[in-house]
Amino acid sequence: MLNQSAAMAEEAEVVKNKQVVLKNYATGFVKDSDFIIKTDSTMSLKVPESSSKGVLVKNFYLSCDPYLSFLLQKSDSSLEAQFSRFSLGSTINGFGVAKVVDSRHPKFEKGDLVWGITGWEEYSLIAEPDSLFKIEHTDVPLSHYTGLLGMPGLTAYGGLFEVCNPKKGEKVFVSAASGAVGQLVGQFAKLTGCHVVGSAGSREKCTHGSVLQKFLVIHVRADGHVLLSFHVWPLASFSVEIAFSISSITQDPVDLLKNKLGFDDAFNYKEEQGLDAALKRYFPEGIDIYFENVGGKMLDAVLLNMRMHGRIAVCGLISQYNLEKPEGLYNVASILFKRLRVEGFAVFDYLHLYPKFLDLVLPQIRAKKITYVEDIAEGLENGPAALVGLFSGRNVGKQVVLVARE
Amino acid sequence: MLNQSAAMAEEAEVVKNKQVVLKNYATGFVKDSDFIIKTDSTMSLKVPESSSKGVLVKNFYLSCDPYLSFLLQKSDSSLEAQFSRFSLGSTINGFGVAKVVDSRHPKFEKGDLVWGITGWEEYSLIAEPDSLFKIEHTDVPLSHYTGLLGMPGLTAYGGLFEVCNPKKGEKVFVSAASGAVGQLVGQFAKLTGCHVVGSAGSREKCTHGSVLQKFLVIHVRADGHVLLSFHVWPLASFSVEIAFSISSITQDPVDLLKNKLGFDDAFNYKEEQGLDAALKRYFPEGIDIYFENVGGKMLDAVLLNMRMHGRIAVCGLISQYNLEKPEGLYNVASILFKRLRVEGFAVFDYLHLYPKFLDLVLPQIRAKKITYVEDIAEGLENGPAALVGLFSGRNVGKQVVLVARE
Structure with missing residues (x-):
């Protein structure tokens, strides 16, 4: 058995794993330069045997939330005593939506979609996944599990x-x-x-961002390219990238x-x-x-x-x-x-009210009685800017970072 | 009948009625000089026939309460919108303990002891006595109905x-x-x-005030005379005035x-x-x-x-x-x-909890498991100074003004 396990571990695919790492603690407003994008890390797509209930996930969406600012600041204020700050040089983490790639936890198996605390990176090994929620309803946009349904x-x-x-x-x-x-x-x-x-x-007029229209989000990327996302769920949800650029969007x-x-x-x-x-x-x-x-x-x-x-x-x-x-x-x-x-x-x-909350909100979503606006920054490398924008009110709607499509 | 009533009205005893009248609205701290003691008013000890449910009372104790400061200040702050201020030249009012002298209200009759809103004067005609509470338990000091039991x-x-x-x-x-x-x-x-x-x-060391000892309140009057009040209720409660004076009390x-x-x-x-x-x-x-x-x-x-x-x-x-x-x-x-x-x-x-409150607190008082400290200023003419002292923390215990003994 030992030999077989060792062989399996050797066989596990190893991939590059881009990460958002904290470079220094913010003083005052969080800045882009407080982070670095680390591109040389790798990840074995197998939960190590030493992790008795670990789960390895591929991250799809990350959530920019105001509480993250406390974890990014160097402050000894007793107000923040309940938060444990991020470590310098480490990947930051927060709420996100992901897919299970490998699992040693009885509650999760490969292919499950989940939301909960994950890393700001392409793949995360979650050692204590007890606070992950399994996503049971996929007839709504997955990104909503960072917001409306999260x-x-x-x-x-x-x-x-x-x-x-x-x-x-x-x-x-x-x-x-x-x-x-x-x-x-x-x-x-x-x-x-x-x-x-x-x-x-x-x-303010922004060089990139999103605008919501009926069933349509017009998203202008930082490079000026335009992406149209059509949300006509439960029927369909798809994006089209258009080959022209515009200079501002409001x-x-x-x-x-x-x-x-x-x-x-x-x-x-x-x-x-x-x-x-x-x-x-x-x-x-x-x-x-x-x-x-x-x-x-x-x-x-x-x-x-x-x-x-x-x-x-x-x-x-x-x-x-x-x-x-x-x-x-x-x-x-x-x-x-x-x-x-x-x-x-x-x-x-x-947290104990989550099932009751879903009972209320899912029918309202399906009946189109609730609208939810997201501001999706594309690519993990645009994550720090999206997070920084939260504190200057740059986002309209829930600020999300798209790491990978399903 | 009309003649008889007229005759009764003529017969009603008319007494002098000392009053505390608001001279000017306070700016900043309330001062003694914001009040005058009016000594030339009189009161007929009969509820006028025009008052369909009036009650006429003789005041024993008046309560110095912090909320009174809002009614004494000239301020247009919206914060005080729920209070209606006192009128210049009129007698101020507040919570007190009194005895019914005459009543046209079915709930009250002559001789009843009551607590509730009354005037800062010797006798008050209360036109709307619906918020008066009848005092049912007299085995505790009456002054307590301005405090512990009020x-x-x-x-x-x-x-x-x-x-x-x-x-x-x-x-x-x-x-x-x-x-x-x-x-x-x-x-x-x-x-x-x-x-x-x-x-x-x-x-601070005061030239007058009260000190509580076990079963005993040592009260030094403004003129330096000392009054000892013994509270051994339910057995007895009595005061002794001593013919010597002291210069300060703390x-x-x-x-x-x-x-x-x-x-x-x-x-x-x-x-x-x-x-x-x-x-x-x-x-x-x-x-x-x-x-x-x-x-x-x-x-x-x-x-x-x-x-x-x-x-x-x-x-x-x-x-x-x-x-x-x-x-x-x-x-x-x-x-x-x-x-x-x-x-x-x-x-x-x-207010609806008052009976429930009495059920809790009366047995505790009788079992001597609750102590209540009062700071009793003697005489209506010392009322303004007692009220003013509330805002500089001069009182120890509930500040009460003694208008008349039973």
Whole structure:
């Protein structure tokens, strides 16, 4: 047996394995130059016998998530105590969608599609795959398992329904509403019968990026080439690369929120003179529920505009993550006088709800009652730029990195 | 009949009615000079026939509560929208204990003892007495119905049990712990099996005030005379005025909290170099529950020291009420990372729990398992100074104004 195993190990295919490696810890904003793309690594496509329950996967999609910024920063703040930072010189990791190439874990076998924590590389050996979810439903775009059907989807679900308990007719405000989580919160709240307004920042004219049209994503690559992706699932989902280039592309987030995602109203916070005045205009009767993704001045303005017994689900504070010192919050007295509930939460509190979440959301997707916008950067080598863009609001929709097609 | 009524009205006794009247709105800290004591008013001790359900009461005790500061300030802040301010030239009002002198309300009759909103005056005509509570249990000091058995008691009960849901063994921190509400929160948490630490400010040496000893309150009046109150209820409760004077009186709040109120530990925040360091010393494993009475820098330091899934009941923010601009809160990210729940509340949400609250607390009082410290200012004319003292932390224990003895 030993000889046979040794022979099998020798036979295992060895492939090149491109990787995104952390070069130095970010100070302030994460930069492209904090990473290097390592092209000389290799990977044997066999789980080593020493790994009792390892799984080896080929990565298809990687997810750019705001929480990654904490793992990339050199900071001794006690706030980040719950995260363990990436090591310098090592491949970074995060949520992704992948296919099992080899498995020593009883729950997974070769050919299974999975989502969960994987590496920013072409192939990953996952030693502890207990937190991987097997993908059972493939009649929806696989990339959605980094967003709508993955961690951001469950985050939106848990934050809105478990933390905020929305009731029909309530007024809901969502910041970063075109982001991975925000766009879903707004749509879930609409399905509940709430009045929903979102805020987003306009993306500056970009030399590359994606624009959503009905059933079509126009994606302009960094080299100027245009890729058209047609999503007419469950029937079909295919991409066509067009042999011409354009110089810039822009998507208006207000148009996106109002006309494609079905929000009742939306505004571009970068075009507002004052956030308090904007909120008073969009919520003359005040806000019942605020889904917080950004923090800072927006949270301060929202506090002034909350209604009695309002609820604030704190999902993210992306405007604050790269600041040396966070901005001060001054309208704390609103929490007292309006008897507000302000609650921080994380998706990890709601993992047990994933089956219930799928029961709600899959029929809505199939009935085309939920739209999901993704901003797909192509190629692992464009991963760092895509991640960096998250913190300057460059993405419209869930930022994904395409590593390989199925 | 008409003639008879007219005759009765003429017969009604008319008495002098000393009143505390608002002279001008406070700017910043409330000052004694914002009030005048009006001595030339009179009151007929009969509810007018035009008042279909009025109640006329003789006031015994008045309660000095922090919320009164909002009603005394000239401010257009939207934060105070839920309060209707006092009118200049009118008698101020607040919670108090009184005896019904005359009633046209079916629920009350002459001789009933009541607590609820009344005027800062000797006699009050209460046109809408629906929010008065009849006092059914008189084997406890009547003044307690401004505190332990009144609004502060129910506030402590609702905030701790309904908002924070304490569990045995949890670590509880209470600020303003020697105040009307804080001293009860700490004792209720101890009864639940929690580890309780309180913070309070030292009172400077005062020329008058009260000191609690076992069964005895030593009260030094403004004129230097000493009054000893013996509380050996349910057996007896009596006061003795002593014919000598002393020049100053001090109560150490740490001693009070640890040795008289049964807190596990306590500290004087005015003597600490840094609040974060103090909290780390008293809560090396962090805080599960924070009962917030003060706000500002204390809240910011507490956020850094909360444990995962901690709860903060926001009952008051007394350090902020008199500031032109509130202090900024910087550690908001703790709410997200530690998945905290921060919830503002008011006693008005829990009025329906008053009978349940009495069921819990009366046996504890009778079994002497709850101690309640009051700081009684004698005489309506000393009311403004007592109220003003609340905001500089001059009181130790619940600040009460004695208007008349039974």
